[in-house]
Amino acid sequence: MPAKKKAPSAAPRSNAIAPQAAESRIHPASMLSVTQLSLSDVQQILKLAGEIEREPPARRDQRLFKRRVALLFYESSTRTRTSFEIAAKAMGADTTLVSDKSSSIEKGESLKDTGLTLRALGAECIILRSPYSGAPWVLAQSTGLPILNAGDGMHEHPSQALLDLRTILQRLKKSGPITPSTLKGVTLTICGDIYHSRVARSNALLLPRFGARVILCGPPPLLPETAAQITPNDATGSIEIERDFNRALEQSNLVMMLRIQAERLSGLALDLEEYKARYQANAERIAQYAPKAVIMHPGPMIRGLEITSELADGHQSAIEQQVQNGVAVRMALVYRALGRVLSASKAGRY
Amino acid sequence: MKPILIRNGHFIDPSAAIDAPRDLLLNEGKVAAVDKPGRIKYAGAEVIDAKGLVFAPGLVDIHVHLRDPGQGYKETIATGTAAAAAGGFTSVCAMPNTVPVNDSPEITRWMLSPERNAAIRVFPIGAATRGSMGEALTEYGSLHAAGVVAVTDDGKPILGDRIMREALIAAARAGLPVIQHAEDTRLTGGSSMNAGPVAFRLGLRGMPVEAESSLVERDIRLLAEVRDARAHLHIAHLSTKAALDAVRKARRNGLRVTCEVAPHHFVLNEEAVGDYDTHAKMNPPLRAEVDREAMIEGILDGSVDAIATDHAPHAAHEKEQEFERAPNGITGLESALGLAIAVLHARHGMPLNRVVSLLSTQPASVLGLKGRGTLAVGSPADVVLFDPAKKWVFRAAASRSRSRNTPFDGWTLQGRVHTTISEGRVVFQAGN
Numbered sequence: 001m002p003a004k005k006k007a008p009s010a011a012p013r014s015n016a017i018a019p020q021a022a023e024s025r026i027h028p029a030s031m032l033s034v035t036q037l038s039l040s041d042v043q044q045i046l047k048l049a050g051e052i053e054r055e056p057p058a059r060r061d062q063r064l065f066k067r068r069v070a071l072l073f074y075e076s077s078t079r080t081r082t083s084f085e086i087a088a089k090a091m092g093a094d095t096t097l098v099s100d101k102s103s104s105i106e107k108g109e110s111l112k113d114t115g116l117t118l119r120a121l122g123a124e125c126i127i128l129r130s131p132y133s134g135a136p137w138v139l140a141q142s143t144g145l146p147i148l149n150a151g152d153g154m155h156e157h158p159s160q161a162l163l164d165l166r167t168i169l170q171r172l173k174k175s176g177p178i179t180p181s182t183l184k185g186v187t188l189t190i191c192g193d194i195y196h197s198r199v200a201r202s203n204a205l206l207l208p209r210f211g212a213r214v215i216l217c218g219p220p221p222l223l224p225e226t227a228a229q230i231t232p233n234d235a236t237g238s239i240e241i242e243r244d245f246n247r248a249l250e251q252s253n254l255v256m257m258l259r260i261q262a263e264r265l266s267g268l269a270l271d272l273e274e275y276k277a278r279y280q281a282n283a284e285r286i287a288q289y290a291p292k293a294v295i296m297h298p299g300p301m302i303r304g305l306e307i308t309s310e311l312a313d314g315h316q317s318a319i320e321q322q323v324q325n326g327v328a329v330r331m332a333l334v335y336r337a338l339g340r341v342l343s344a345s346k347a348g349r350y
Numbered sequence: 351m352k353p354i355l356i357r358n359g360h361f362i363d364p365s366a367a368i369d370a371p372r373d374l375l376l377n378e379g380k381v382a383a384v385d386k387p388g389r390i391k392y393a394g395a396e397v398i399d400a401k402g403l404v405f406a407p408g409l410v411d412i413h414v415h416l417r418d419p420g421q422g423y424k425e426t427i428a429t430g431t432a433a434a435a436a437g438g439f440t441s442v443c444a445m446p447n448t449v450p451v452n453d454s455p456e457i458t459r460w461m462l463s464p465e466r467n468a469a470i471r472v473f474p475i476g477a478a479t480r481g482s483m484g485e486a487l488t489e490y491g492s493l494h495a496a497g498v499v500a501v502t503d504d505g506k507p508i509l510g511d512r513i514m515r516e517a518l519i520a521a522a523r524a525g526l527p528v529i530q531h532a533e534d535t536r537l538t539g540g541s542s543m544n545a546g547p548v549a550f551r552l553g554l555r556g557m558p559v560e561a562e563s564s565l566v567e568r569d570i571r572l573l574a575e576v577r578d579a580r581a582h583l584h585i586a587h588l589s590t591k592a593a594l595d596a597v598r599k600a601r602r603n604g605l606r607v608t609c610e611v612a613p614h615h616f617v618l619n620e621e622a623v624g625d626y627d628t629h630a631k632m633n634p635p636l637r638a639e640v641d642r643e644a645m646i647e648g649i650l651d652g653s654v655d656a657i658a659t660d661h662a663p664h665a666a667h668e669k670e671q672e673f674e675r676a677p678n679g680i681t682g683l684e685s686a687l688g689l690a691i692a693v694l695h696a697r698h699g700m701p702l703n704r705v706v707s708l709l710s711t712q713p714a715s716v717l718g719l720k721g722r723g724t725l726a727v728g729s730p731a732d733v734v735l736f737d738p739a740k741k742w743v744f745r746a747a748a749s750r751s752r753s754r755n756t757p758f759d760g761w762t763l764q765g766r767v768h769t770t771i772s773e774g775r776v777v778f779q780a781g782n
Contacts, residue, residue: 017692019743019760032625112670132672133553134626142670153674155553201553229547 027146029337032136034158034206035232042206043178046166048332049325057090060331065092067338070123072114072139073150074100074130079299079323080150080159084127087330093338096123111135112142119143125337128152146337154196154264159333160298161202163325165210167318168254170325171294180236183212189248191217191279192258192306194227196265199298200258204230208237216241217248218279221268222260245279249289256296257281257307272305282308286316294318351774352396353377358387359400359735363407364707365724374405376731379774384727400735403768406706407725408440408470408732410713411683413504413586413610413658416442416472419460420449425663425752427466430683433661433751435469435778437683438767440732441714441722442470442661445504446477453477453488455496462497470772471732473499473719478517478528482506487516490524499717502529504586505633507565509535515572522581527608527717529584530569532593533634537561542674544620544635552623554673557635563592570600570607577605584716585609587660589634591644598653608716610658613682613689614757616645622757628669628676629757632662646693649708650700656713659686663753681756685744687736688763695738696764702738710734731774740766 031037037045052060069088073081081097088095098118100106105114111130115138118126125146128136133153140147151157169175174182188207194200194216204214209232216227216239223241231239242248249255260270281295295307295317303309312319354376361372361384373390375383383390416430427444434442444461446452452461458474466472476498480486482505490501501521507530508514514528521528538557543549545556566585573583588594588609600607614632619642622630630636648654662679669676690709694700714723721729746759770778 017762017764019762110667110670111672112667130672132674134673137626138670138672153553154555195550198553201551205551224550226545226547226550230551 024141025144026137026140027144029146030136030140030148031158031333031337032140032147032149033156034161034202039178039180039209042162042165045162045329045332045336046169046178048335049166049328052091052331052335053328060090061092063091063335064088064338067093067124068122069093069095069125069127069334069338070118071095071097071127072118072129073097074105075151077129077150079326080129083323083326084148084150084330084334087327088334090327091331091335093334111138115139115143119145125334148333148337151198153198154201155198156202156205157198157298158202159326159330160199161206162333163322163329164203164256164296164298165206166325166329167296167322170321171318172253178210180209181211183207183210183237186211186254187213187215187252188254188256189215189217189242189252190256190258191245191248191281192222193260194218194223194258196222196261197258201230203256204239205232208232208235208239210237212237214239215248215252217243217245219243219275221270246285246289249285249293252290252293254294254296255281255286255290256298258298259300259302259306276305280306280308281311283310283314286311296322298322351379353382353392353394354398354731354771354774355390355392355395356398356400356405356733356735359403359405361406362404362703362706363725364703364711365407366726369703374725374733376733376771376774379731381725381727381729381731384725398735398769402737403735404702404738405733405735407710407723408734408770408772409438409687409709410441410719410723411439411659411661411686412443412656412713412717413612414442414444414661414683415447415663415679416444417663418448418466419457423665423752427461427468427472429750429752430661430663431469431472433681433683433749435770435772436750436767437685438687438734438736438770439683440470440734440770440772441473441719443473443475443499443717446475446502447482447505451477451482453480453482455492458493458496458498469777471722473497473717475500475502475504475529477501478503478508479513484508484510484513487513487520490520490526494524494526498526499719500527500529500584502531502586504529504531507531507533507535511568511572514569515576518573518576518581518583519579522579527582527584529586530565531586532562532565532569532588533557534561534565542631542635543623544637546620546638548620548623552626559590559592559637559641562588562590562634563596566593566596570596570605573600573605573607574603580606582606582608587612587615587634587658588654589615589637589645590641594644594648594653608655610656610713610716611645611649611654612658612660613686614680616642616649617689617693618642618757626673627757628671628673629680629755631673631676631678632660632680633678646698649694650698654708655716657686657690657708658713659683663751664755665753669755679755681749681751681753683751684749685756685758685761685763687767688742688744688765689758691738691765692763731771733771734767735769736765736767738765740764742766
C-alpha cells in the first residue's frame with residue numbers, strides 16, 4: 001500500500017465539483033519528499049544501500065554503466081553534491097555538474113528550460129538542489145525524468161533523512177526489516193534552526209513513521225509552534241516541542257544539532273552568546289544531561305557555535321558515519337531512479 | 351442595432367425586488383419595457399426564447415486586472431472583456447497596476463478609447479498615489495472626470511497613516527471610494543502562502559492573518575478619525591474572519607466600509623496548494639478552512655457586499671516556475687458565476703436572486719456605477735441569460751482570456767451563461 005498520506009481536501013464540502021487529480025507527469029522513481037516513500041520503499045532503499053555497498057567495485061561499476069546523471073545545483077554544497085557524484089560514478093554512470101555560477105542559469109534561464117536542455121543532452125536522471133521550496137516538482141513535471149531532491153529551500157532533504165535513519169539503525173544496533181515499531185522507545189532531539197532546516201523537516205516527517213519520538217528544540221523565532229502540527233498521519237511515534245534543551249537532552253538517545261542558517265535569516269536578529277548559553281551542544285552539557293546519547297550533525301558545522309569540537313570529534317559523535325552512509329544511501333537512490341523497471345503497481349503512485 | 355425581445359424566461363432584478371416570469375424589451379441600447387409574459391408586442395424585434403433560463407442584470411466585476419496598457423502577453427482589454435462577456439459580465443472595473451500605472455486622465459482615456467475593442471463596459475480604477483508609490487496623491491478630481499470610478503494602489507497597499515488619511519479625505523471630496531488591498535507588507539516579506547502548518551510543512555514562508563486584519567483595523571481607525579469627510583472605504587478581496595469581523599464592527603459604528611470576497615476564497619482553502627500548485631498562489635493567499643467558512647458565513651449573512659473575481663491573468667511560462675518565484679493571481683471571469691451557483695446556491699441554499707445581487711446589483715452600488723446592476727426601464731441594456739441548473743465542466747483551454755492560470759480547470763460548475771448582452775448588443779452566445 002502506498003504510504004503517501006491521504007491529502008486533505010482543498011474544500012471539504014466542495015469535493016463533488018472538483019475533478020479527480022489529473023495524471024501526473026512525475027516519474028515514479030523520483031524522490032521529491034520522504035512523504036512519498038512507503039515503509040517498504042524505505043526498507044528497499046536501505047536494503048539496496050547495503051547490497052551495493054558490499055559489492056566488489058568491479059561489479060558495482062556495471063550497475064549503471066555509461067548511464068547519464070546530471071547534478072543541477074543552484075546552491076553551494078560539499079557533502080551532498082560530492083556523495084551523489086561519487087555514488088553515481090561508483091556504479092559506472094557518467095555525471096555532469098551544472099551549477100548556477102557557471103551556466104545559463106546566470107543569464108536568467110528558467111528551471112523548466114534548464115531541465116529540458118539537460119534532457120535533450122541525454123540526461124536520464126537529474127539530482128537537484130535549489131534555494132526554492134518545491135523546485136523539484138517543477139523539474140519533475142516539466143521533464144518527466146526521475147528527479148532526486150538534494151535539498152529544496154527550507155522544505156526537505158530526503159536523502160539526508162534516509163542516511164540519518166541508516167546511521168540511527170546502525171548505532172542502535174537494529175538489524176532486520178524496518179517496521180512501524182522499530183524505533184519505539186527511541187527519542188531524537190533535533191536542536192537549533194528548525195524553521196529554516198530542510199533536514200529537520202525530512203527527519204520529522206520520516207522518523208515518527210517508524211515509532212520514533214522526535215523532540216524539536218530551539219527558540220521561538222527558529223521554531224514556531226506550528227512545527228509540531230506536521231506529524232505524519234501514519235506516525236506511530238510523535239513530534240513534540242521542548243524549548244529547554246537540557247530537559248530535551250535528558251530524554252534523548254540521539255541528538256541532532258543544526259546550524260543557524262545565516263543566509264536564510266532575512267533580517268532576524270539573534271543574540272549568539274545567549275543562543276550558545278541555551279542551545280550549544282558542548283561536552284559539559286552532554287556529560288550532565290545525555291552522557292550516552294549519540295551526537296549527530298548533518299553539516300556544515302559551525303564549530304564553537306551550535307557544537308563544540310570536543311563533542312563533534314568525540315566518541316559519542318556519529319557525524320563521520322553520517323557522511324559515509326550518505327554515499328551508500330545515495331547509490332541506492334540513484335540506482336532506484338535508473339536501474340530497475342518499476343512494476344505497474346508502483347508506477348503512477350505520485 | 352435591432353431591438354431584442356426576451357420571452358418565456360424567469361426574470362431576476364434585485365434592484366427592483368423582482369423574481370418572477372417576465373418579458374423584457376431592449377431598444378436603442380436601453381431597457382425599453384419590462385412586463386408580464388406575453389404582454390409586450392414589438393414587431394421586428396429579434397426574439398430570444400429564454401425558456402428554462404434566468405435573465406438578470408449583466409454581472410458586474412469590480413476587481414479585474416486587464417493588463418492593458420503594457421502587458422498584452424497576459425491579457426488585453428479586448429481579450430479580458432471577451433472573457434468577461436463569456437462569464438456573463440457586462441461591466442468590469444479595471445485595476446490601475448498596469449504598465450505604466452493608471453495614475454492619469456490620459457491613461458484612463460486611453461483605456462476607454464473605442465480602439466481598445468472592449469466587448470463590454472470597462473470602468474477604470476485610478477491609482478491612489480502617483481505611480482502607486484504611496485507618496486503623493488494623484489488628482490482625484492480630474493481622474494473622476496476622465497471616467498475613473500474609484501482609487502486604489504491595489505497590490506501595493508497604502509501603509510502610511512498620513513497618506514491614507516489624505517486619500518480618504520480627497521477621495522470623499524471627489525465622490526470616489528478608496529479601495530484598499532489590505533496587507534501589511536511589513537509582515538509578509540518573502541511569503542508566498544498563508545501562514546500555518548501547511549506552509550511550515552512545505553517550507554514556505556507564510557502570510558499571517560494579522561497582515562490583513564491589522565491593516566483593515568488601521569484603515570477603519572483612520573476612517574473614524576476623518577468621520578466628517580464621509581469617506582467610503584472599500585476592502586478588496588477580503589479573506590480572513592478577523593478582517594471581516596472588523597468590517598462588521600465598523601459598520602455597526604456607522605462607518606462607510608464595504609468589502610468584496612473572491613470566489614477562490616470561499617471555495618478553496620490553503621490545502622489546495624498541494625504540491626506547490628502555482629495556480630493556487632494568489633495574494634491574499636488561500637486561507638485556513640476556518641477563514642473559508644467565515645467567508646461563506648459572511649456572504650450568507652449579508653456582511654459581504656460583493657463577489658469580485660480579482661481576475662489576474664499570467665502567462666504559462668510565468669506560472670511554470672518555482673512556487674516562490676511564480677506571480678500571484680488566477681483568472682476568474684469565466685468561472686465566477688458557475689462557482690457561486692454551485693457553492694452558494696446549490697450547496698448552501700442561497701436564493702438565486704441573492705447570488706445575482708452579489709454579482710451584479712450590489713457591486714454596482716458599491717462603486718456607484720449608475721444604471722448598472724439593474725434592468726429598470728431606461729437603464730443600459732446589460733443582460734445575462736443563464737441556465738441555473740445546467741452543470742458543465744469548466745475548461746481552461748476554452749477560455750477567451752489570453753491566459754489559462756486557473757485552479758478550476760476540469761471542475762464541474764453549475765449555472766451556465768447562455769447569452770450576454772451589453773448595451774443592447776449580443777456579445778456572447780454559448781455554443782451548444
